[in-house]
Amino acid sequence: MLQVISLLLENKPGALMRVTGLLSARGYNIESLTVARTTDPTLSRMTIVVDVDSTLRKQVIKQMNRLINVLQAADLSEGPVVARELVLMRVRAAMESRGAILKEAEIFGARVIDSTLEGFALEATGEAEKLDEFIDVMRSYGEIEVTRSGTVAVSLEPRKLRLSSPVATGAGTKSQSTTGVLNG
Amino acid sequence: MSNLISGAKILLECLVREGVECIFGYPGGVTLPFYDALYDHPIRHVLVRHEENAAFAAEGYARSTGKVGVCCATSGPGATNLTTGLVDAMMDSIPIVALTGQVSSKLIGSDAFQEADTFGITRPCTKHNYLVKNLAELPQVIHEAFYLASSGRPGPVLVDIPKDVFQGHYQYQPVNSIHLPGYKIHLDGHAGQIRRAAQMMWEAKRPYIYGGGGVLASGATKELRELVETLDAPCVLTLMGLGSLPSSHPNFISMPGMHGSYASNMGMTECDLLIALGVRFDDRVTGRLAAFAPHAKVIHVDIDPAEIGKNRAADLPIVGDVKRVLTKLNKNLQELAPAMQAANSGSRKEWWSQVRTWQTEHPLQVETSADEIKPQHLISEIDRISGGNAVVSVDVGQHQMWSAQFIRFNEPRLWLSSSGLGSMGFGLPAAIGAAFARPDKTVIAIMGDGGFQMSVPELGTIASHGLPVKMIIMNNGYLGMVRQWQELFYNNRLSSVTLDSFPDAEKLAGAYGFKGRTIEKPQELRAALEECFAEPGPYLLNVKVTPFENVFPMVPAGAAINEMVLSQPKPVAV
Numbered sequence A: 001m002l003q004v005i006s007l008l009l010e011n012k013p014g015a016l017m018r019v020t021g022l023l024s025a026r027g028y029n030i031e032s033l034t035v036a037r038t039t040d041p042t043l044s045r046m047t048i049v050v051d052v053d054s055t056l057r058k059q060v061i062k063q064m065n066r067l068i069n070v071l072q073a074a075d076l077s078e079g080p081v082v083a084r085e086l087v088l089m090r091v092r093a094a095m096e097s098r099g100a101i102l103k104e105a106e107i108f109g110a111r112v113i114d115s116t117l118e119g120f121a122l123e124a125t126g127e128a129e130k131l132d133e134f135i136d137v138m139r140s141y142g143e144i145e146v147t148r149s150g151t152v153a154v155s156l157e158p159r160k161l162r163l164s165s166p167v168a169t170g171a172g173t174k175s176q177s178t179t180g181v182l183n184g
Numbered sequence B: 001m002s003n004l005i006s007g008a009k010i011l012l013e014c015l016v017r018e019g020v021e022c023i024f025g026y027p028g029g030v031t032l033p034f035y036d037a038l039y040d041h042p043i044r045h046v047l048v049r050h051e052e053n054a055a056f057a058a059e060g061y062a063r064s065t066g067k068v069g070v071c072c073a074t075s076g077p078g079a080t081n082l083t084t085g086l087v088d089a090m091m092d093s094i095p096i097v098a099l100t101g102q103v104s105s106k107l108i109g110s111d112a113f114q115e116a117d118t119f120g121i122t123r124p125c126t127k128h129n130y131l132v133k134n135l136a137e138l139p140q141v142i143h144e145a146f147y148l149a150s151s152g153r154p155g156p157v158l159v160d161i162p163k164d165v166f167q168g169h170y171q172y173q174p175v176n177s178i179h180l181p182g183y184k185i186h187l188d189g190h191a192g193q194i195r196r197a198a199q200m201m202w203e204a205k206r207p208y209i210y211g212g213g214g215v216l217a218s219g220a221t222k223e224l225r226e227l228v229e230t231l232d233a234p235c236v237l238t239l240m241g242l243g244s245l246p247s248s249h250p251n252f253i254s255m256p257g258m259h260g261s262y263a264s265n266m267g268m269t270e271c272d273l274l275i276a277l278g279v280r281f282d283d284r285v286t287g288r289l290a291a292f293a294p295h296a297k298v299i300h301v302d303i304d305p306a307e308i309g310k311n312r313a314a315d316l317p318i319v320g321d322v323k324r325v326l327t328k329l330n331k332n333l334q335e336l337a338p339a340m341q342a343a344n345s346g347s348r349k350e351w352w353s354q355v356r357t358w359q360t361e362h363p364l365q366v367e368t369s370a371d372e373i374k375p376q377h378l379i380s381e382i383d384r385i386s387g388g389n390a391v392v393s394v395d396v397g398q399h400q401m402w403s404a405q406f407i408r409f410n411e412p413r414l415w416l417s418s419s420g421l422g423s424m425g426f427g428l429p430a431a432i433g434a435a436f437a438r439p440d441k442t443v444i445a446i447m448g449d450g451g452f453q454m455s456v457p458e459l460g461t462i463a464s465h466g467l468p469v470k471m472i473i474m475n476n477g478y479l480g481m482v483r484q485w486q487e488l489f490y491n492n493r494l495s496s497v498t499l500d501s502f503p504d505a506e507k508l509a510g511a512y513g514f515k516g517r518t519i520e521k522p523q524e525l526r527a528a529l530e531e532c533f534a535e536p537g538p539y540l541l542n543v544k545v546t547p548f549e550n551v552f553p554m555v556p557a558g559a560a561i562n563e564m565v566l567s568q569p570k571p572v573a574v
């Protein structure tokens, strides 16, 4: 079973690398990753699907939360969540199987977005496993070409977003025990 | 348009506002505009001889004061040379700001002369880093960099500045506020957890305090002392934590871990409550994790939530600044004392007598000999002269471990050691940083003959400024620590660890215009050290010590920390 991490991060250069760097530094593979702007254009929502055991995942998520550009990183692996993926596919098919393909597409809730003499272009959304099946079925009709979007997910529980307030410049220089005088 | 000032000058203005007095750096093509602005500016620039040492010197400055150290390098090779120092500061949570020049914005990505992807390369080497894309954002970025470096869990922050940003002109507006919504600092520990911690402490029969760099970073030495005394518990301090409780304090045991004392490690193993303050349960401390502190409940206080439970699960986690947490905790302890203190006082007495027994059974031993200078002898003589008052900057290796074992510190921030990263070549440049930061203190650099040879160019910096750094080389003719492992674990097959050439110290120092000397007789040691310390300027003292001495106790890799090798194993008869 794969796990889903959802992040809200500042839409800044390098922010994506900071997040993925935490995974790649440990040699973890990313199964899928999506990122796009939110309604607030300065922020992005990122959904990462990984295969990392729960203790390590907890650790990595804490480290993601430590990143300055990350407003929130949350583990959606447990708890109520909706996860969806989009598949775009071209399937080449002989004339006699076109009817059957359309039937199958309907069963999977896929839409035809283009139709040519060679075959169809189809679009389907759903849970990743369902789409795996869809792809397998379509493969049985002929040559296919597939692009998957990667999973996007949303938690069904409201999550409190805790953000830091502004501070005055120089606020970091607290509790300094000794101060030096420069050598002449 | 008289209000328009250059990016280079705006940068300096921001540095002044951050209280920067001194920058350690090395100029180059793209930083020319900045160095031109520095030419007649009150901020002092110290020209080191290699950028790695600029970062180490900035660390020495920061470690010895708690203030942010600043280093500067040009693009490409200058920036890549900084990286070891950045990672070093990252591992030990040291606040430094690195300023690097970058090729002009329009050339970025074109393989321009001396271009390197500094922003990409240093991302995992820093707490945070910036590439300044336009001059308008420079003041904001600089103040954010200082804030990030010095607040929360401190660390290195790098700001990469393209040449055209230095050269551009802009209407400078001082920035007075920083807003980093995603930068969460947890300062105050959870009140209920702190109360619970106080109860657990009084309930414990064998409490043990394990303090680290976080105690120093939060300036909690007074609060630590109060805790130690209220609870009357034994206290060990990690390599990063040395000095947070005066070494002379009766409750201070010593350093735990791979080269920790017998008592320190036995205490860790037998305690029933481990009070971990600003530490990260490093593998050099814990040994085999599964066997570490097997009887103990753990209270873990740290400002960084990602440290809690990383290596050892905490029975009671408290996320917060050690100083703030201890202030409340000490109050709670006092409040609970009348009701709780007496209950376990008998067991605690026994616990102390057990710890004292361990201490007397296997004390850290200073060996001496009539014919050779034993390294421990050298270090203890340095300790005698320092009397717990000098800044001691060490390099990495055997001399570092003996220094940690034998040198005492009366105050915090006197002990400078590349601990988490263990970077050879740290000792001398860090001492340079400290010499600028703490002119009120004697600054000693204790180095191995290996590490010193990584730092030789900095003798130039020392000579230029006449820095009165006492450079003492514990010269065993080997990469001693590696030789020790080869002897103990690789059948004494000494592979590439022999340092069979070493410059004549008197001539080397003389070539730079200061004094130096080599000694090898124990009878000369005291007088030579006195001469070295009496010299008003720099002094290079090369001390030839017993070549094959090993650091003990030693916890072999993969062993539990109570499975220490206490002394040289007897040769096996064949």
Ligand SMILES: Cc1ncc(C[n+]2csc(CCOP(=O)(O)OP(=O)(O)O)c2C)c(N)n1
Pocket: B395, B396, B397, B398, B399, B400, B422, B423, B424, B425, B447, B448, B449, B450, B451, B452, B474, B476, B478, B479, B480, B481, B482
């Ligand atoms: C930059 C770097 N390279 C290699 C090492 C591995 N290393 C650790 S200790 C050591 C030997 C240090 O020899 P020396 O400076 O003579 O000190 P000694 O151990 O003899 O006191 C080495 C090579 C290191 N810590 N840092």
Ligand SMILES: [Mg+2]
Pocket: B397, B448, B449, B450, B474, B475, B476, B477, B478, B479, B480
């Ligand atoms: Mg050596």
